[in-house]
Amino acid sequence: MSESNSSSSRVTWEGCSVLLDINDGDRLVFARLSPAAKLKIGNKNCSLQPLIGRAFGTVFQVDTAPNGPYLSPAQVNVNNAEEIGDGQGNNEMDKVNVNNAAQARDGEVNVESRDNRALVDNNTAQSLTGEDIEAMRRQGARGNEIIEALIANSATFEKKTSFSQEKYRLKKQKKYAPKVLMRRPVARSICEAYFKKYPSKIGFLRVDTLSLLLSMANVSSNSDILVVDMVGGLLTGAVAERLGGTGFVCNSYFGQAPYSMDIVRIFNLSDEICKRILRSPISDLLPKESPEQVLEHDVCNVESQSNDQTSALASMDEISHSSENGISDIGIENTEPAIEIRKAPKAGERPQKEIIDSWRENGFSSLIVAAPELDAWTLVRDLLPLLANSAPFAIYHQYLQPLATCMHNLQLEKMAIGLQISEPWLREYQVLPSRTHPCMQMSAFGGYILSGTKICNSTANSSSNRTVLL
Amino acid sequence: MLASDPAKKNSFNRSINNGDLVIVYERHDNMKAVTVSEGTVLQNRFGIFKHSDWLGKPFGSKVFSNKGGYVYLLYPTPELWTLVLSHRTQILYIADISFVVMYLEIVPGCLVLESGTGSGSLTTSLARAVAPTGHVYTFDFHEQRAGSARDDFERTGLSNLVTVRVRDIQGEGFPDEFTGLADAVFLDLPQPWLAVPSAAKMLKEDGTLCSFSPCIEQVQRSCEVLRTSFTDIRTFEVLLRAYEVREDKLESIEGNGDGSNGSLPCKRRQCSDGGNVMSSPISSVMARPCIEARGHTGYLTFARLRCLI
Numbered sequence: 159m160s161e162s163n164s165s166s167s168r169v170t171w172e173g174c175s176v177l178l179d180i181n182d183g184d185r186l187v188f189a190r191l192s193p194a195a196k197l198k199i200g201n202k203n204c205s206l207q208p209l210i211g212r213a214f215g216t217v218f219q220v221d222t223a224p225n226g227p228y229l230s231p232a233q234v235n236v237n238n239a240e241e242i243g244d245g246q247g248n249n250e251m252d253k254v255n256v257n258n259a260a261q262a263r264d265g266e267v268n269v270e271s272r273d274n275r276a277l278v279d280n281n282t283a284q285s286l287t288g289e290d291i292e293a294m295r296r297q298g299a300r301g302n303e304i305i306e307a308l309i310a311n312s313a314t315f316e317k318k319t320s321f322s323q324e325k326y327r328l329k330k331q332k333k334y335a336p337k338v339l340m341r342r343p344v345a346r347s348i349c350e351a352y353f354k355k356y357p358s359k360i361g362f363l364r365v366d367t368l369s370l371l372l373s374m375a376n377v378s379s380n381s382d383i384l385v386v387d388m389v390g391g392l393l394t395g396a397v398a399e400r401l402g403g404t405g406f407v408c409n410s411y412f413g414q415a416p417y418s419m420d421i422v423r424i425f426n427l428s429d430e431i432c433k434r435i436l437r438s439p440i441s442d443l444l445p446k447e448s449p450e451q452v453l454e455h456d457v458c459n460v461e462s463q464s465n466d467q468t469s470a471l472a473s474m475d476e477i478s479h480s481s482e483n484g485i486s487d488i489g490i491e492n493t494e495p496a497i498e499i500r501k502a503p504k505a506g507e508r509p510q511k512e513i514i515d516s517w518r519e520n521g522f523s524s525l526i527v528a529a530p531e532l533d534a535w536t537l538v539r540d541l542l543p544l545l546a547n548s549a550p551f552a553i554y555h556q557y558l559q560p561l562a563t564c565m566h567n568l569q570l571e572k573m574a575i576g577l578q579i580s581e582p583w584l585r586e587y588q589v590l591p592s593r594t595h596p597c598m599q600m601s602a603f604g605g606y607i608l609s610g611t612k613i614c615n616s617t618a619n620s621s622s623n624r625t626v627l628l
Numbered sequence: 629m630l631a632s633d634p635a636k637k638n639s640f641n642r643s644i645n646n647g648d649l650v651i652v653y654e655r656h657d658n659m660k661a662v663t664v665s666e667g668t669v670l671q672n673r674f675g676i677f678k679h680s681d682w683l684g685k686p687f688g689s690k691v692f693s694n695k696g697g698y699v700y701l702l703y704p705t706p707e708l709w710t711l712v713l714s715h716r717t718q719i720l721y722i723a724d725i726s727f728v729v730m731y732l733e734i735v736p737g738c739l740v741l742e743s744g745t746g747s748g749s750l751t752t753s754l755a756r757a758v759a760p761t762g763h764v765y766t767f768d769f770h771e772q773r774a775g776s777a778r779d780d781f782e783r784t785g786l787s788n789l790v791t792v793r794v795r796d797i798q799g800e801g802f803p804d805e806f807t808g809l810a811d812a813v814f815l816d817l818p819q820p821w822l823a824v825p826s827a828a829k830m831l832k833e834d835g836t837l838c839s840f841s842p843c844i845e846q847v848q849r850s851c852e853v854l855r856t857s858f859t860d861i862r863t864f865e866v867l868l869r870a871y872e873v874r875e876d877k878l879e880s881i882e883g884n885g886d887g888s889n890g891s892l893p894c895k896r897r898q899c900s901d902g903g904n905v906m907s908s909p910i911s912s913v914m915a916r917p918c919i920e921a922r923g924h925t926g927y928l929t930f931a932r933l934r935c936l937i
């Protein structure tokens with residue numbers, strides 16, 4: 159495959175993976191583009207063929223043609239605020255801001271002459287019937303024309319505050335003129351999409367937390383990064399993306415069965431990058447002498463740990479189920495398996511012996527763990543010796559206590575320095591003229607990270623020197 | 629700092645040589661960048677450390693002074709560098725830096741424009757993200773600062789990935805030679821809105837922009853200007869809360885607390901409600917947020933160049 163068909167390309171191609179954002183995040187769908195691929199939008203089945211060869215960032219709309227509905231690039235309306243004619247006369251109402259504004263309550267608008275005291279909510283406000291709309295459609299009316307007609311036939315629209323007018327318009331737009339924004343599936347967008355729709359699949363790893371893991375572990379070209387990824391492959395994919403086809407990411411696992419890495423396939427990783435993703439049981443990486451013992455120990459530990467957490471896991475499942483249709487949407491919708499086969503080198507091969515030997519000799523450049531179900535301390539105790547000296551590491555966990563215990567033990571054993579537990583905190587703001595404030599919705603939970611730097615084993619650490627360094 | 633030669637890897641097992649940059653670690657809040665120079669010494673409260681003792685030792689080693697005190701010698705990373713660099717300006721720290729790199733979607737091979745360079749704290753991480761094939765062009769109108777930053781990138785071994793130039797970006801915009809070539813633009817300027825039109829011109833279709841501003845008024849003005857040619861405009865604040873961990877013995881309460889079965893004389897105390905507390909200390913590892921924390925750094929506003937079909 160050519161160089162351009164990779165993560166860096168800004169135009170789609172056949173076989174490319176895309177993130178489709180329908181109606182400003184209402185639905186998020188990962189899809190692989192092929193002439194045969196279809197996506198149901200509203201009650202219409204649309205071919206994804208028109209998306210091939212288009213720039214990422216393009217917005218599509220559903221148009222009707224004699225031979226059925228099809229997706230066509232939407233004319234971007236840079237300044238639709240003028241259509242509202244509310245006297246504010248600025249261009250504040252672009253897509254994103256409308257979306258944010260919709261979260262705010264009516265009446266928050268400072269510069270507003272109308273209020274909603276005269277509004278009576280009965281169902282007679284709209285004189286256009288469903289049949290009328292269908293008839294318009296049959297005559298080839300576009301979504302925007304239907305919306306304008308709905309507004310023209312609404313008895314209450316004129317009386318609404320400009321704020322409510324925009325909300326009304328947005329509601330109708332979603333129903334009659336759905337927008338499909340085509341995004342590049344990269345670590346940021348993939349993490350955000352999962353966090354929004356299916357957070358339990360990625361261990362509730364928020365995008366800022368993921369970004370911290372990557373920098374705290376100094377993920378950089380030509381490094382060999384050891385990861386324990388029980389977040390569906392998101393971490394592995396994000397590391398591979400940063401390595402850009404150099405070095406290796408070693409996705410390691412305890413026991414016989416590798417952990418799922420499905421999310422890696424959603425990234426548009428080039429063949430060169432895929433080849434750099436290797437998968438190995440941890441027992442293969444350990445020094446030759448008696449790997450059995452260590453491994454058994456860990457496996458039983460893992461089991462007892464996950465039993466303890468049954469209740470916690472069950473509650474997470476509930477959360478994800480309650481996000482309704484989000485679930486079915488997330489995940490690759492691929493109607494053309496042939497394309498999958500054509501993608502030659504698969505990510506996740508077993509490392510060759512020479513590579514393992516070089517890891518054993520030089521040590522890994524760093525370690526990242528995102529394993530919500532494993533005990534942090536036993537894991538780090540076994541994996542830290544596989545790192546080169548002075549290598550940084552970053553351990554993510556949803557709970558504070560396992561990391562606190564791990565940090566304490568690392569201090570006692572003098573295995574690492576610069577130890578720190580941090581909790582990322584992220585707040586988004588709505589920025590609008592005279593209406594700037596923190597967004598109503600915020601994720602209160604970004605998990606915890608234990609980070610530090612491995613130090614040289616001070617030979618059997620018998621001579622405990624002065625006090626424990628932090 | 630970064631391995632440019634794939635054969636050499638970023639392996640720290642490599643031992644310390646004359647001329648290497650090392651991070652001397654005393655405590656997590658006390659580190660220093662030192663360029664190893666045979667015949668030189670490092671002097672601190674723990675005594676005198678001879679550089680010649682360090683040669684040949686692996687990174688991550690503990691080394692001793694004439695008085696038996698010790699420090700660790702660490703391999704420099706952008707994270708450590710941010711903690712030791714000389715502050716010629718306000719700088720960005722790890723939380724903001726990490727988020728910026730991820731949200732701007734910077735990956736190896738990207739071309740990134742930045743202004744101002746300041747102390748080069750962010751630039752160092754941008755360089756790591758675009759390596760080995762991308763490049764960061766960073767601009768500051770302060771000649772001396774630009775010079776010091778250039779020296780720093782030489783010292784950290786990043787000069788093949790970073791170019792520092794002196795230019796008034798608010799006044800003149802970015803140079804025309806980058807028109808339509810930038811994958812991402814980062815602004816840390818007092819009046820970022822003045823540089824936004826130029827940034828838009830530099831970006832590729834769907835390219836990303838970030839502006840860092842400490843004050844909300846700056847954000848407000850930037851967003852107004854961004855709306856003309858950008859979409860997906862979002863403003864965030866990111867912070868890190870650090871925790872401290874310690875093991876301590878806590879007294880546990882035995883009996884029903886009314887003092888009736890407390891016959892042991894050891895360590896008895898009056899509770900506020902008049903009951904007795906029996907102590908039988910249990911050791912446990914506990915965590916709590918550190919008392920001092922950074923409450924605000926700045927707002928990060930991100931935007932994406934709008935695609936006009």
Ligand SMILES: C[S@@+](CC[C@H](N)C(=O)[O-])C[C@H]1O[C@@H](n2cnc3c(N)ncnc32)[C@H](O)[C@@H]1O
Pocket residue numbers: 717718719720743744745746747748749750751767768769770773795796797798799816817818
């Ligand atoms: C706060 S510092 C940037 C710090 C940097 N982000 C870091 O992490 O080290 C802001 C810099 O912008 C520079 N600056 C201010 N106005 C400028 C202008 N018009 N053009 C170029 N640089 C400018 C200042 O000289 C200063 O060095």
